[in-house]
Amino acid sequence: MMNKIKLLVVAFFLISFASFAQSNDQPLKIGYTNVEYILLQLPESKQIESDLKTHSTQLENQLKGKYAEYEAKLQAYEKGAATMDKTIREDKEKELMNMNNSIQEFQRTAQMSLQQKEKSLVDPVIAKIDKAIKEVAKESGYTYVISNQALLAGPEDGDISPLVLKKLGVDPSKVQQTPEPAASTPAATKPATSTKNNKKKN
Template sequence: MNLVKIFRLTLAAALLTAGTLAATSAQAQAPLKIGYTDVQYVLAQMPESKQIESDLKAYNTQLEGQLKSKSSELETKYKAYQQGEATMTDIVKADKQKEMQGMQQSIQEFQQSAQQSLQQKQQTLLKPALDKLQKNIDVVAEENGFTYVFNSDGGGSPLLLHAPKEGDISDLVLKKMGITPGAAAPIKSGPAPMTSPTPAASGASKTKTKTKK
């Protein structure tokens, strides 16, 4: 699962929903001053990003281990079925097939549940970093008289198509957090979506179809 995409989508939603308004009553009377920041650029340089990626990978590995265990159990059942199929009565065959298909369904349900759990884990891990980023954007905006601050990254769909360089407060936000601005370090891809092992399951389905014939 790509953490860059996660960061973009989550941040775009957070910043757009709340709207990064740093206007005070005094600023409201002052000339309109609009700024912008690339939240992906800033997040990539926050130390929290590495920890988030590490924790997310560990959690994904845990879920994959459970999925692998369930799959291995089904694989074992299917191999035993293949070895004894010739001597099984139709009733026993039907019972074994039903059991394996139930296990396959359980695996699929676990996979869906695990994906949802992984997304919730991402949101939980990201929240402190998002809150910190939002707080510092607000402070920088207030200190520099910006009435509004937009996200120039926009989760793949930039909200800002053209603006003067002096309106970019990204480096100011980084400095406010005590981070020396630099080129955004590439964030490695996060955990890949789990895929449900299906060799045994598909084999069981074929066997059932064959039996119906």
């Protein structure tokens, strides 16, 4: 059981972008990097965060508007329910139930909308990073490039992150240090998580 778990973890984190061996007798050369770290250093990451925040705020404002309308109708119903005709009261109750269902459905679709927005913004940048990694690996003779999240130990010169950043037009000397393998967090997931928590509170 333990071996199966280890294999799953390795399969999840080990990113073999491609084999760049030019001949059968070329020595094995393995490099490592962190795609999430690279993404954080790119100017696009700030724009992604800003766009997601804007989209999230728009969705939250719509949700607040729905809540406000529901609360107003609920209070009006509670004040007049005792004197309402049965038919009118049942109609109001049905209206409130439909509004409540609409709010719940909006919460679900809003979360999906935010995730789709995030994917549409992040995927092109990840593709650009992937291309840069492959180019650096080929130019520098790396047979494989793995995620440093799967790396337990390795030489510092195996980290190709500075070369990838340079390939992407970012000065490696002006960025933060490469994070520890277990410490990386996708920048783009933060707005989505924050939004989800906010909606639960409302």
